[in-house]
Amino acid sequence: MSSPTLSPSALESLLGPWRERAAGPAYRSLADRIRLLALDGRIAIESRLPAERELAARIGLSRTTVTAAYRVLREQGYAESLRGSGTRVLLPGTQEGGGLLPDEGLLDLSRATLPATHRIADAAQHAAAELPAHLGDPGYQLRGLPGLRAAVAEYYRGRGIATVPEQILITNGAQHAISLLARTLLRRGDTALIEQPSYPNAITALRATxxxxxPVNVTTEDGWDEEELLRLLRxxxxxxxxxxxxxQNPTGRTMSDPFRERLTAAARASGTVLIADETTAELNIDRVIAPHSLAAHGSAVLIGSVSKAAWGGLRVGWIRAGQALIRQLAEARPASDLGTPILEQLTVTRLLDEWPEVLAARRDQLAAGRSALTRGVTERFPAWRVPEIEGGLAAWIGLGAPRSSALTLAARQEGLxxxxxxxxxxxGALERYLRLPLGLPEAELGSALDALARAWATLDGSGSPARGRDAAARYPVL
Ligand SMILES: Cc1ncc(COP(=O)(O)O)c(C=O)c1O
Incomplete structure (x- = not known):
């Protein structure tokens, strides 16, 4: 397969406003920035970088500067030159590109996930006992097992959202749901509205169409820029x-009911399909109320998943939509997969029977995680802003300075x-923020925050990263 080529304008946009904050020679800062983009997945490994002359012209540097930056990347193992066909991005020590999962032994504050709920083992045993009844079927169910579709419809009815099983399509997790909806509803050149910040893998899936x-801004202080969102719809x-x-992942904000009404009315008027991703919607910490789903106010498509409340390893989620769209999605599905594993669907059917208990256990875990994180960050970083956290799996921390990328690079050298x-x-927006997870055990969190403090201390006043050996891990953000 040939490697993707980054155009000068695509790389310029990924680089963001890197020069405003750069200290030291420009070629070093440019190399640092490209290195971070490769490490955290914003530049795909094996992509070809733009030709030196073209990039130089695009970003207003001399060709010598770009040549020097590419040389530094090659010396550090982040690039290789291909005779006659430019420069390819690599990770050090791999000619094949890196693994997608963090190396063993690294501290990890990049993932907002929780370990499995203790009820999974029982539910899986129950599912195994039920499996023989399904072994006579071919096992390919594009819309999902009828029993699970019925259980999910009942779950919505329990939340006050009238739903029949024909409105449900079971997916391999919420990410699959996002991607299936994106490629079914969007064509090249269409426009799609997203929050900024948003869930990174959703951005990738929407972009891929x-x-x-x-983008519409969401802040921890003020929530959604409501007027801008309505204006863009119009x-x-x-x-x-x-x-x-x-x-909302990552800000933790919840939309007000009056705004939900205005939003769904505006979307109806503009013919926009609203998708509400409710993957983290039930992770209330303080309140024990069902979320006021967007579907209660209009015809929004809902995405659900058991990944956060129960376990990501089940890989089961779903879409709730009108029956016509469910049919369309089922028709589009075989291009990428032919159904969700039956045993996992049986496990989730069982788990949904005890969903209130599963959620209650999560609430306790998240409340403890919130206290530990808030305390740990406030003690070590008095100038950072930790927002009020009412639910969800993460805190969107204000750093008070545009140093997030530099801090991420420096943290690598601390094994974090x-x-x-x-x-x-x-x-390249959002350099002033860092997402930290609520779900880490307290001892691990303490070590990770200590490493974070050491990394923060290595940044100079302009936010330039320290240099040295990187841990060559590349990983998805969850
Ligand atoms: C908002 C949001 N949507 C989707 C996903 C992906 O969920 P799943 O594991 O069910 O694919 C996540 C996981 O982090 C998420 O936070």
Whole structure:
């Protein structure tokens, strides 16, 4: 397979405003920035970098500077020259590109996940006992097992959202749901509205369709920029809007009911399909209330998953939509997969029977995680801003300075993985933020925050990263 080529304008946009904060020679800063983009997945390994002369012209540097930056990347093992066909991005020590999972032994603050709920083993045993009844079927169920579709429909009815099983399609997790919806509803050149910051893998899936993404800001202080969101719906009439109305990942904000009403009315008027990703919607810490789903206010498509409340390893999620769209999605599905494993679907059917208990156990875990994180960050970083956290799996921390990428690079040298703020946005925005997870055990969190403090101390006043050996891990943000 030939390697993807980064155009000068695509790389310029990924680089963001790197020079405003750079200290030291420009070629070093440029190399540092490209190295971070490769490490945290924003530049695909094996991509070809733009030709030196073209990049230099695009970003207003001399060709010598770009040549020197590429040389540094080659020396550090982050690039190789291909005779006659430019420069390819690599990870050190691998000619094949890196693994996608963090190396053993690294501390990890990049993932907002929790270990499995203790109820999984029982539910899986129950599922195994039920499996023989299904072994006479071919096992390919494009819409999902009828029993699980019925259980999910009942779960929505329990939340006050009238639903029949024909409105449910079972997926291999919420990410699969996002990607299936994106490629079914979007064509190259369409527009899609997203929050900024948003869930990074959703940004990737939406971008992969060739749609133009329209970002709307969400902040921990003020929530959604409501007027801008409504204006974009009116002015651009986007085909799709991907939103997380409850415990938005990563800001943790929840939309007000009056705004949900205005939003669904505006989307109806503009013909926009609103998608509410509710993967983290039930992770209330303080309140024990069902979320006021967008579907209660209009015809939004809902995405659900058991990954956060129960376990990501089950890989089961779903889409709730009108029956016509469910049919369309089932028809589009075989291009990527032919159904969700039956044993896992049986396990989830059982888990949904005891969902209130599963959620209650999570609430206790997250409450403890929130206290430990808030205390740990406030003690070590008095100038950082830790927001009020009502639910969800993460805290969107304000660093008070645009240093998130630099901190992420410096943290590598302390054996710590971070997800830099810009991974949650478009075109290099969000350098002033860092997402930290609530789910780490307290001892591990303490060591990780100590490593973070050491990394922070190595940044100079301008936020330049320290240099040295990187841990060559590349990983998805969850
Ligand atoms: C908002 C959001 N959507 C989707 C996903 C992916 O979920 P799943 O593991 O079910 O694919 C995540 C996981 O982190 C998430 O936070």
């Amino acid at each position: 060739g749609a133009k993404l329209l 002015a651009d009439r986007p085909s799709l809007g991907y939103l997380m109305p409850d415990f 993985l971070l997800a830099a703020g810009p991974r949650f946005g478009l075109a």
